[in-house]
Amino acid sequence: MIGTVAHSGSLVLVAAVFLASAVEMVEALTIVLAVGVTRGWRSAIEGVAVALVALAALVIVVGPPLIRAVPLSTLRLVVGGLLLIFGLQWLRKAILRASGLKAKHDEDAIFAEQVAELSAAPPSSGRDATGFVVAFKGVFLEGLEVVVIVLTLGTTSHDLGLAAVAAGCAVVVVTVIGLILARQLSSVPENAMKMAVGLMLVSFGTFWSGEGIGVHWPGSDLAIPVLVACYAAVAWLLSTVLRGSPVSRARPVTQLGDVPRG
Protein backbone atom coordinates (compact mmCIF):
# COMPACT_ATOMS: atom_id res chain seq x y z
CA MET A 1 0.00 0.00 0.00
CA ILE A 2 2.78 2.41 1.01
CA GLY A 3 4.67 1.42 -2.13
CA THR A 4 1.63 2.15 -4.31
CA VAL A 5 1.12 5.55 -2.68
CA ALA A 6 4.76 6.54 -3.15
CA HIS A 7 4.66 5.20 -6.72
CA SER A 8 1.58 7.26 -7.69
CA GLY A 9 3.10 10.40 -6.14
CA SER A 10 6.35 9.90 -8.08
CA LEU A 11 4.46 9.26 -11.32
CA VAL A 12 2.52 12.50 -11.01
CA LEU A 13 5.74 14.33 -10.07
CA VAL A 14 7.57 13.00 -13.15
CA ALA A 15 4.61 13.71 -15.44
CA ALA A 16 4.22 17.27 -14.12
CA VAL A 17 7.91 18.16 -14.44
CA PHE A 18 8.27 16.43 -17.82
CA LEU A 19 5.25 18.16 -19.38
CA ALA A 20 6.07 21.59 -17.91
CA SER A 21 9.64 21.33 -19.18
CA ALA A 22 8.46 20.12 -22.59
CA VAL A 23 6.10 23.09 -23.01
CA GLU A 24 8.80 25.60 -22.09
CA MET A 25 11.38 23.83 -24.27
CA VAL A 26 9.06 23.94 -27.31
CA GLU A 27 8.96 27.71 -26.89
CA ALA A 28 12.74 27.88 -26.46
CA LEU A 29 13.34 25.59 -29.44
CA THR A 30 11.35 27.92 -31.69
CA ILE A 31 13.83 30.70 -30.87
CA VAL A 32 16.87 28.43 -31.20
CA LEU A 33 15.74 27.14 -34.61
CA ALA A 34 15.24 30.72 -35.79
CA VAL A 35 18.77 31.59 -34.60
CA GLY A 36 20.27 28.50 -36.23
CA VAL A 37 18.60 29.11 -39.57
CA THR A 38 19.44 32.83 -39.76
CA ARG A 39 22.69 33.29 -37.79
CA GLY A 40 24.31 29.87 -38.02
CA TRP A 41 24.18 26.77 -35.83
CA ARG A 42 27.45 27.34 -34.01
CA SER A 43 26.29 30.44 -32.12
CA ALA A 44 22.86 28.87 -31.51
CA ILE A 45 24.33 25.68 -30.01
CA GLU A 46 26.84 27.64 -27.90
CA GLY A 47 24.03 29.84 -26.54
CA VAL A 48 21.93 26.77 -25.69
CA ALA A 49 24.83 24.97 -24.02
CA VAL A 50 25.78 27.93 -21.80
CA ALA A 51 22.12 28.49 -20.85
CA LEU A 52 21.62 24.81 -19.93
CA VAL A 53 24.79 24.81 -17.79
CA ALA A 54 23.62 28.00 -16.01
CA LEU A 55 20.17 26.47 -15.35
CA ALA A 56 21.63 23.20 -14.06
CA ALA A 57 23.97 25.18 -11.78
CA LEU A 58 20.97 27.07 -10.39
CA VAL A 59 19.24 23.79 -9.48
CA ILE A 60 22.41 22.40 -7.86
CA VAL A 61 23.22 25.59 -5.94
CA VAL A 62 19.70 26.40 -4.71
CA GLY A 63 18.07 22.97 -4.36
CA PRO A 64 20.04 21.01 -1.71
CA PRO A 65 20.49 23.99 0.69
CA LEU A 66 16.73 24.61 0.49
CA ILE A 67 16.03 21.02 1.56
CA ARG A 68 18.59 21.17 4.39
CA ALA A 69 17.94 24.64 5.80
CA VAL A 70 14.17 25.17 5.62
CA PRO A 71 11.78 23.18 7.86
CA LEU A 72 9.63 20.83 5.77
CA SER A 73 6.25 22.29 6.80
CA THR A 74 7.42 25.84 5.93
CA LEU A 75 8.89 24.63 2.65
CA ARG A 76 5.65 22.88 1.75
CA LEU A 77 3.51 25.90 2.59
CA VAL A 78 5.65 28.39 0.62
CA VAL A 79 6.31 26.06 -2.30
CA GLY A 80 2.68 24.88 -2.36
CA GLY A 81 1.52 28.50 -2.47
CA LEU A 82 3.92 29.25 -5.34
CA LEU A 83 2.76 26.17 -7.25
CA LEU A 84 -0.87 27.13 -6.68
CA ILE A 85 -0.36 30.65 -8.06
CA PHE A 86 1.74 29.45 -11.01
CA GLY A 87 -0.54 26.49 -11.76
CA LEU A 88 -3.70 28.58 -11.62
CA GLN A 89 -2.13 31.03 -14.09
CA TRP A 90 -1.34 28.19 -16.52
CA LEU A 91 -4.73 26.58 -16.08
CA ARG A 92 -6.62 29.86 -16.52
CA LYS A 93 -4.71 30.58 -19.73
CA ALA A 94 -5.31 27.05 -21.09
CA ILE A 95 -9.05 27.29 -20.28
CA LEU A 96 -9.32 30.67 -22.03
CA ARG A 97 -7.52 29.26 -25.07
CA ALA A 98 -9.60 26.07 -25.12
CA SER A 99 -12.81 28.12 -24.96
CA GLY A 100 -11.68 30.44 -27.77
CA LEU A 101 -11.46 33.54 -25.56
CA LYS A 102 -7.70 33.84 -26.01
CA ALA A 103 -5.56 33.35 -29.10
CA LYS A 104 -3.60 30.09 -29.14
CA HIS A 105 0.20 30.18 -29.02
CA ASP A 106 1.31 30.13 -32.67
CA GLU A 107 4.88 28.80 -32.86
CA ASP A 108 4.96 29.24 -36.66
CA ALA A 109 4.16 32.95 -36.33
CA ILE A 110 6.74 33.39 -33.55
CA PHE A 111 9.33 31.55 -35.67
CA ALA A 112 8.64 33.81 -38.69
CA GLU A 113 8.85 36.92 -36.48
CA GLN A 114 12.18 35.80 -34.98
CA VAL A 115 13.64 34.97 -38.41
CA ALA A 116 12.65 38.40 -39.73
CA GLU A 117 14.20 40.19 -36.73
CA LEU A 118 17.42 38.16 -36.80
CA SER A 119 17.82 38.52 -40.58
CA ALA A 120 17.62 42.29 -40.20
CA ALA A 121 20.51 42.39 -37.71
CA PRO A 122 23.92 43.02 -39.36
CA PRO A 123 26.16 39.96 -39.73
CA SER A 124 29.16 39.87 -37.38
CA SER A 125 32.66 38.70 -38.19
CA GLY A 126 33.95 35.68 -36.23
CA ARG A 127 31.64 34.55 -33.42
CA ASP A 128 28.05 35.73 -33.92
CA ALA A 129 27.24 37.57 -30.69
CA THR A 130 23.64 38.31 -31.74
CA GLY A 131 22.86 34.64 -32.38
CA PHE A 132 24.54 33.56 -29.15
CA VAL A 133 22.71 36.13 -26.99
CA VAL A 134 19.29 35.45 -28.52
CA ALA A 135 19.67 31.66 -28.18
CA PHE A 136 21.01 32.02 -24.61
CA LYS A 137 18.22 34.36 -23.53
CA GLY A 138 15.53 32.20 -25.15
CA VAL A 139 16.65 29.03 -23.40
CA PHE A 140 17.58 30.68 -20.09
CA LEU A 141 14.36 32.66 -19.66
CA GLU A 142 12.08 29.79 -20.67
CA GLY A 143 14.24 27.45 -18.58
CA LEU A 144 13.93 29.62 -15.45
CA GLU A 145 10.29 28.60 -15.14
CA VAL A 146 11.36 24.96 -15.47
CA VAL A 147 13.97 25.49 -12.74
CA VAL A 148 11.30 26.91 -10.41
CA ILE A 149 9.06 23.91 -11.12
CA VAL A 150 11.91 21.41 -10.63
CA LEU A 151 12.99 23.10 -7.39
CA THR A 152 9.49 23.42 -5.95
CA LEU A 153 8.23 19.95 -6.88
CA GLY A 154 11.58 18.29 -6.25
CA THR A 155 12.26 19.81 -2.83
CA THR A 156 8.77 19.31 -1.39
CA SER A 157 8.62 15.67 -2.42
CA HIS A 158 12.28 15.21 -1.38
CA ASP A 159 13.05 13.86 -4.84
CA LEU A 160 15.05 16.65 -6.45
CA GLY A 161 17.08 14.15 -8.48
CA LEU A 162 13.98 12.55 -10.02
CA ALA A 163 12.52 15.97 -10.88
CA ALA A 164 15.80 17.06 -12.49
CA VAL A 165 16.02 13.82 -14.51
CA ALA A 166 12.41 14.27 -15.73
CA ALA A 167 13.23 17.83 -16.85
CA GLY A 168 16.41 16.63 -18.56
CA CYS A 169 14.47 13.92 -20.42
CA ALA A 170 11.98 16.54 -21.60
CA VAL A 171 14.81 18.67 -22.98
CA VAL A 172 16.22 15.69 -24.90
CA VAL A 173 12.82 14.51 -26.21
CA VAL A 174 11.73 17.99 -27.32
CA THR A 175 15.11 18.60 -28.99
CA VAL A 176 14.93 15.33 -30.94
CA ILE A 177 11.27 15.83 -31.94
CA GLY A 178 11.95 19.49 -32.75
CA LEU A 179 14.82 18.59 -35.05
CA ILE A 180 12.65 15.97 -36.79
CA LEU A 181 9.69 18.31 -37.16
CA ALA A 182 12.08 21.17 -38.00
CA ARG A 183 9.89 24.22 -38.43
CA GLN A 184 6.52 22.62 -37.77
CA LEU A 185 6.40 23.20 -34.03
CA SER A 186 2.82 24.44 -34.33
CA SER A 187 1.82 20.76 -34.71
CA VAL A 188 2.76 20.18 -31.05
CA PRO A 189 -0.48 20.17 -28.97
CA GLU A 190 0.86 22.89 -26.71
CA ASN A 191 -2.44 24.00 -25.18
CA ALA A 192 -3.41 20.45 -24.19
CA MET A 193 0.03 20.03 -22.59
CA LYS A 194 -0.34 23.36 -20.82
CA MET A 195 -3.75 22.30 -19.49
CA ALA A 196 -2.28 19.03 -18.15
CA VAL A 197 0.63 20.84 -16.50
CA GLY A 198 -1.69 23.44 -14.99
CA LEU A 199 -3.85 20.68 -13.51
CA MET A 200 -0.86 18.93 -11.97
CA LEU A 201 0.73 22.11 -10.60
CA VAL A 202 -2.56 23.19 -9.00
CA SER A 203 -3.05 19.69 -7.56
CA PHE A 204 0.48 19.53 -6.14
CA GLY A 205 0.14 23.11 -4.90
CA THR A 206 -3.12 22.31 -3.11
CA PHE A 207 -1.65 19.16 -1.58
CA TRP A 208 1.66 20.62 -0.38
CA SER A 209 0.24 23.94 0.87
CA GLY A 210 -2.48 21.93 2.63
CA GLU A 211 0.20 19.78 4.28
CA GLY A 212 2.02 22.95 5.31
CA ILE A 213 -1.01 24.44 7.09
CA GLY A 214 -2.08 21.18 8.71
CA VAL A 215 -4.80 19.78 6.41
CA HIS A 216 -5.35 16.07 6.96
CA TRP A 217 -5.55 14.43 3.50
CA PRO A 218 -7.51 11.15 3.54
CA GLY A 219 -5.36 8.53 1.78
CA SER A 220 -2.23 10.69 2.09
CA ASP A 221 -0.45 10.98 -1.31
CA LEU A 222 -3.35 9.20 -3.03
CA ALA A 223 -5.23 12.49 -2.64
CA ILE A 224 -3.06 13.96 -5.44
CA PRO A 225 -4.63 11.95 -8.34
CA VAL A 226 -8.07 12.66 -6.83
CA LEU A 227 -7.27 16.38 -6.82
CA VAL A 228 -6.10 16.14 -10.46
CA ALA A 229 -9.42 14.52 -11.42
CA CYS A 230 -11.49 17.11 -9.53
CA TYR A 231 -9.65 20.07 -11.03
CA ALA A 232 -9.88 18.47 -14.51
CA ALA A 233 -13.66 18.37 -14.07
CA VAL A 234 -13.69 22.05 -13.04
CA ALA A 235 -11.48 23.00 -16.02
CA TRP A 236 -13.68 21.06 -18.44
CA LEU A 237 -16.81 22.68 -16.99
CA LEU A 238 -15.34 26.18 -17.23
CA SER A 239 -14.12 25.61 -20.82
CA THR A 240 -17.54 24.32 -21.84
CA VAL A 241 -19.44 27.16 -20.18
CA LEU A 242 -17.12 29.84 -21.58
CA ARG A 243 -17.16 28.28 -25.06
CA GLY A 244 -20.91 28.73 -25.13
CA SER A 245 -20.81 32.27 -23.75
CA PRO A 246 -21.89 35.22 -25.94
CA VAL A 247 -18.40 36.81 -25.90
CA SER A 248 -16.75 33.58 -27.05
CA ARG A 249 -19.30 33.06 -29.84
CA ALA A 250 -19.06 36.66 -31.04
CA ARG A 251 -15.27 36.98 -30.84
CA PRO A 252 -13.63 33.58 -31.10
CA VAL A 253 -10.06 34.86 -30.85
CA THR A 254 -9.03 37.80 -28.70
CA GLN A 255 -5.89 38.72 -26.80
CA LEU A 256 -7.24 38.53 -23.28
CA GLY A 257 -4.82 39.18 -20.48
CA ASP A 258 -1.71 38.44 -22.51
CA VAL A 259 1.55 38.24 -20.65
CA PRO A 260 4.98 38.04 -22.26
CA ARG A 261 5.54 34.39 -21.42
CA GLY A 262 3.89 31.20 -22.75
Added chain:
Amino acid sequence: MAVGFGRFWWEFLIGDTPELFVGVVAVLGLVGALCLDHALRTAAAVILPLLVGSLLAVSTWRAKRKGAAPSN
Protein backbone atom coordinates in the same frame (compact mmCIF):
# COMPACT_ATOMS: atom_id res chain seq x y z
CA MET B 1 20.39 42.36 -12.52
CA ALA B 2 18.34 43.02 -9.35
CA VAL B 3 15.68 44.80 -11.38
CA GLY B 4 15.52 41.87 -13.80
CA PHE B 5 15.28 39.42 -10.90
CA GLY B 6 12.47 41.47 -9.34
CA ARG B 7 10.66 41.75 -12.66
CA PHE B 8 10.85 37.97 -13.16
CA TRP B 9 9.24 37.31 -9.78
CA TRP B 10 6.61 40.05 -10.28
CA GLU B 11 5.64 38.55 -13.65
CA PHE B 12 5.86 35.04 -12.19
CA LEU B 13 3.65 35.68 -9.18
CA ILE B 14 1.38 38.56 -10.15
CA GLY B 15 1.56 39.44 -13.85
CA ASP B 16 -1.88 40.29 -15.15
CA THR B 17 -3.70 38.12 -12.61
CA PRO B 18 -3.28 39.83 -9.22
CA GLU B 19 -6.55 38.24 -8.11
CA LEU B 20 -4.88 34.80 -8.18
CA PHE B 21 -2.00 35.95 -5.95
CA VAL B 22 -4.30 37.71 -3.48
CA GLY B 23 -6.83 34.86 -3.67
CA VAL B 24 -4.28 32.12 -2.95
CA VAL B 25 -2.88 34.04 0.04
CA ALA B 26 -6.41 34.62 1.38
CA VAL B 27 -7.49 31.00 0.83
CA LEU B 28 -4.39 29.61 2.56
CA GLY B 29 -4.84 32.06 5.45
CA LEU B 30 -8.48 31.08 5.87
CA VAL B 31 -7.89 27.32 5.68
CA GLY B 32 -4.83 27.69 7.92
CA ALA B 33 -7.03 29.37 10.52
CA LEU B 34 -9.56 26.52 10.22
CA CYS B 35 -6.80 23.96 10.76
CA LEU B 36 -5.96 25.47 14.15
CA ASP B 37 -8.97 23.43 15.28
CA HIS B 38 -7.79 19.82 14.92
CA ALA B 39 -11.37 18.58 14.42
CA LEU B 40 -11.63 20.57 11.17
CA ARG B 41 -8.42 19.30 9.55
CA THR B 42 -10.18 16.57 7.54
CA ALA B 43 -12.98 18.92 6.49
CA ALA B 44 -10.27 21.31 5.28
CA ALA B 45 -9.26 18.66 2.71
CA VAL B 46 -12.60 19.35 1.00
CA ILE B 47 -12.78 23.09 1.69
CA LEU B 48 -9.31 23.91 0.28
CA PRO B 49 -9.86 22.43 -3.23
CA LEU B 50 -13.37 23.95 -3.31
CA LEU B 51 -11.98 27.42 -2.61
CA VAL B 52 -9.15 26.97 -5.14
CA GLY B 53 -11.66 25.82 -7.79
CA SER B 54 -13.85 28.84 -7.03
CA LEU B 55 -10.84 31.13 -7.34
CA LEU B 56 -10.11 29.68 -10.79
CA ALA B 57 -13.74 30.21 -11.83
CA VAL B 58 -13.71 33.83 -10.62
CA SER B 59 -10.45 34.57 -12.43
CA THR B 60 -11.57 33.09 -15.76
CA TRP B 61 -14.94 34.84 -15.41
CA ARG B 62 -13.08 38.11 -14.77
CA ALA B 63 -11.06 37.53 -17.96
CA LYS B 64 -14.27 36.95 -19.90
CA ARG B 65 -15.80 40.16 -18.58
CA LYS B 66 -12.58 42.04 -19.36
CA GLY B 67 -12.82 40.75 -22.93
CA ALA B 68 -16.43 41.84 -23.14
CA ALA B 69 -15.67 45.39 -21.96
CA PRO B 70 -16.01 48.00 -24.74
CA SER B 71 -12.52 49.37 -24.03
CA ASN B 72 -10.95 46.08 -25.06
